[in-house]
Amino acid sequence: MQHKHVLIHNKVEIVEDREDAVWAMDENYRLTAFNLSFKKRMEQDGWTMVERGMDLKEVYKAGKFFGPCDKGCQQALQLFPTTSRLTHDENGRLHVHEFTFQPFMDTEGDVKGCCIWQKDITREEENKERLLESQLRYREAQEITDFGHWNWDLREDKIQWSNQLFRMFEREPGEFNTTFDATVKIVHPEDRQVLIDDVDRCIKENKIHDMVFRVLLDNGTIRYMHQKGRPYYDENGMPYRMSGTTQDVTKDVLANQQIVEQNHELQNFVRIISHNLRGPISNLLMLSKIYEWGKDEMNDDILKKIELTTEALDQTIKDLHLSLSLKSADKEMFREVLLKDVMKDVDGLLSEEIIKNRATVNTDFSGAEAIFGTKSYVVNIFYNLILNAINYSKEDVPPIIQVNSEQSIDSVVLKFTDNGIGMELTPEKERKIFDMYGRLSGATEGKGFGLYLVKTQVEAMDGKIEVTSEKGVGTTFTITFAKTALT
Incomplete structure (x- = not known):
């Protein structure tokens, strides 16, 4: 039996450097072996004299840290290995400890004592709780x-x-x-x-x-x-x-299908209405041409207002047709569009406006020389954004417009920056700027159809347009196109 105790003592010493408390006792609850962690734990509970041969019954019955050991050791001595847990408050934090009780026997199979191993499993339990909570949240997210x-x-x-x-x-x-x-x-x-x-x-x-x-x-x-x-x-x-x-994604697909159907119905409605209005509008405009002006001032004034209203209605119908034609653009017709060629056309179209307003248009296309799309669309985009910068320039301050191109791995970016009046731009104002007949402000003439066309043409070429502005400083329009093999 002495040999058995020495063997147990040696095995306990193997785990001497662990934080786990390991000890052994005989069938009479006498301490036969222990490591340093067990001794420290005993001292924390007020047991200052920790030595082999001491009676552990009083320690177990004290009901502190070693409380689970009374029942666990009883079962182990009856050849029932067992495990129990203890939740213990240490410095204001709850720790979970696991106690394992294992009987040891002599060569004839008679129980001669019990080995106990205590482990702090707080971290493992916290990890399990976090994992369970994560799995619960993941299941909720899936639902x-x-x-x-x-x-x-x-x-x-x-x-x-x-x-x-x-x-x-x-x-x-x-x-x-x-x-x-x-x-x-x-x-x-x-x-x-x-x-x-x-x-x-x-x-x-x-x-x-x-x-x-x-x-x-x-x-x-x-x-x-x-x-x-x-x-x-x-x-x-x-x-x-x-x-x-x-x-x-059933809801999204069905919703998109409904939107497409509604768009088709709206387009058909617009085409039918515009077709039916074209005849009366043409007749009114023709009548105004054959009217004998100058005989009756009141009639002249009334007919002039009718003529102006009819012309505005005629232009609205044309704008609607143009908008519909842009949204149904044939992407198979898209080609590489050189930006320097676009600027040549725009310079010709805006030469009078540039000279009259003493405007300066600087371009730098070294970042990207071309985009993929339709040249007429790109020309119209440049034309409207540069004209917009001229129209919203500061009084008595010559407008300076900078047009740059940049590119990344998957996109080409165009930036139009001016030194104009700018504005305090809220998300709602930004949205309205690109609405049909939306305008940056009411301080200038024009219908505001230009920016709507710009946005429509940009999106027709699978791009997006954004605007930033600061009152008194200026405005920047940023257009992003997907990069293709040709660009």
């Missing part, structure tokens, strides 16, 4: 945004679905066999082969899988899914799994 994640074992053809995916596809976990073939059968028949081909292509070429397809549920409902994923390869370059996400 709110209608998306789920999946992982496909290509070798076993087994796909792991998140719970949200089962809900989205209206399948029951455990009942639905989540293989690729079974999943494809849920896809709308017209979209199945497209999905299969895209997945095959992504795996063969190591590309991102990104597509929208329809699924046909058992009750006949059609839903639109946006799926993204990517393949993974082993050290031999063989694909072994693919993972990604699937999001239900």
Whole structure:
């Protein structure tokens, strides 16, 4: 038995440098071995004389840190290894400690004592709580945004679905066999082969899988899914799994379809109305031309107002037609447009305005020499933005307009900066500037149709336009186009 105690003592000394408290006792609760952490813990609880042979029954019954040991040791001495936990306040912070009780026996199988190992598992428990909370938040996010994640074992053809995916596809976990073939059968028949081909292509070429397809549920409902994923390869370059996400975008797709239908209806309405108005407008304008002016001053005044109103209505119809034609631009006709050629045309169109207002237009196209689009659109964009800068110049201050081009990996940026009157620009004002007949201010003449056309033409070439302005300093219009192979 003495040999057994020495062996236990040696094993306890092996963990001497650990923060875990490790000790052993015989069947009479006499301390037979311990490490330094156990001694320190005992001293913290008020036990100053810690030595082999001391009776641990009083320590356990004191009910402080070592409270769980009374019951745990009893079970271990009855050949029942066990584990218990203690939540303990240390310096105002709760710590979780785990106690493991293991019986030790002699060669004949008789219990001769118990070994106890205490560990501070606070960090592990906090990590578990954070992980559980993170998983809960992730599940909530999936439910709110209608998306789920999946992982496909290509070798076993087994796909792991998140719970949200089962809900989205209206399948029951455990009942639905989540293989690729079974999943494809849920896809709308017209979209199945497209999905299969895209997945095959992504795996063969190591590309991102990104597509929208329809699924046909058992009750006949059609839903639109946006799926993204990517393949993974082993050290031999063989694909072994693919993972990604699937999001239900039915509401967005249907909403977009409704918007497209409404736009078509609106365009048809505008065409019909404008067609029906063209005849009466032409007749009114013709009558004003054959009217004998100068015989009756009152009639002359009335007819002049009718003529001006009719001309304004005629121009409005033309503006609507132009707007519709821009939004239905044929992108197959887009070509490389050199910016220096655009400026030659604009200089000719604005030569009188530039001279009359003593304006200076500086250009620097070293950052990007060309964009991809339609030259007539680009000319109109330059024309309206430069004319806009001249019209909104400060009184008695010659306008200076700077036009620059820049480019990054995926975009080309044009900037039109002036030293004009500027304005206090709120998000609402910025939106209204680009509305049809919107204007920077009411201080100048004009219908304000120019900036609407600029925005329409920029968007027709897949670009976007933004404006910044400071009152008394000037205004900058920034246009961003996607960069193409030609630019």
